Amino acid sequence: MGPIQSMTWVAENAGAVVMPVSGLAAEIDASSFATRRPVIAVNPEGRSACRARFGVAHEIGRFCLHIGVQTGDKLTESQTNRFASAFLMPRRHFAPECRGALRNSRLNWPALSDMKMRWGVSKAAILYRGRQLGVFTEEQYKTGGVSLHRRGEARGEEEDARIPVESPDLIADSMEVLKNAFGISRVTLARQMNVHVALLDELLSARFGVQAPPASLANVARLPSARAL
Numbered sequence: 001m002g003p004i005q006s007m008t009w010v011a012e013n014a015g016a017v018v019m020p021v022s023g024l025a026a027e028i029d030a031s032s033f034a035t036r037r038p039v040i041a042v043n044p045e046g047r048s049a050c051r052a053r054f055g056v057a058h059e060i061g062r063f064c065l066h067i068g069v070q071t072g073d074k075l076t077e078s079q080t081n082r083f084a085s086a087f088l089m090p091r092r093h094f095a096p097e098c099r100g101a102l103r104n105s106r107l108n109w110p111a112l113s114d115m116k117m118r119w120g121v122s123k124a125a126i127l128y129r130g131r132q133l134g135v136f137t138e139e140q141y142k143t144g145g146v147s148l149h150r151r152g153e154a155r156g157e158e159e160d161a162r163i164p165v166e167s168p169d170l171i172a173d174s175m176e177v178l179k180n181a182f183g184i185s186r187v188t189l190a191r192q193m194n195v196h197v198a199l200l201d202e203l204l205s206a207r208f209g210v211q212a213p214p215a216s217l218a219n220v221a222r223l224p225s226a227r228a229l
Helices: 009-011 049-065 072-087 091-099 109-118 121-134 138-150 170-182 186-193 196-205
Strands: 016-018 030-033 037-042
Touching: 009 016, 009 049, 016 170, 030 049, 037 049, 049 072, 072 121, 091 109, 091 121, 109 121, 121 138, 170 186, 186 196
Parallel strands: 016 037
Antiparallel strands: 030 037
């Protein structure tokens, strides 16, 4: 219920496949496909870790809210953005920290920077969520946006380089299981699929020797839903 260590691991633990896909439109952070095994395609080109995390949360919102509903309009985008904000920055734990980012009536930028590093969300997202929760006034929110623009942080914030981009593990782990448990190598799999190994690695974003995900994500609560992902 506090900061989420990895949105990608959350999605994978829920049964989705997360993979970087090149060639998506520049304005798209992520896209999703509600197949039997849900797929979240993340745009890897020029995205900060915070932006990518929000994109994954946004697509999880689609799975929870909009299965069978045509999306892309202002209403559904607003709903999924609200879902992503609440998922990444839950009211109970986030609002008190927002209050600590104020000095009297002024924004405390060092505190906002610390919050960004702790929660893995952009300062722009913190200001937006803080306004949603009634902690920041409309004037404080607008002033914060103007300050980010003046600092040259409208498109990229100064802390972005210090936050590593999350990497999906499900596909890489599956490839290891195929190899170790069934003796199916990448070469064999590529041959059966009639593709080159290099193309298979690119398509599946297969990586080896990566950090294993945590045994549990104790601060992520299960959402009550009649629909299984």
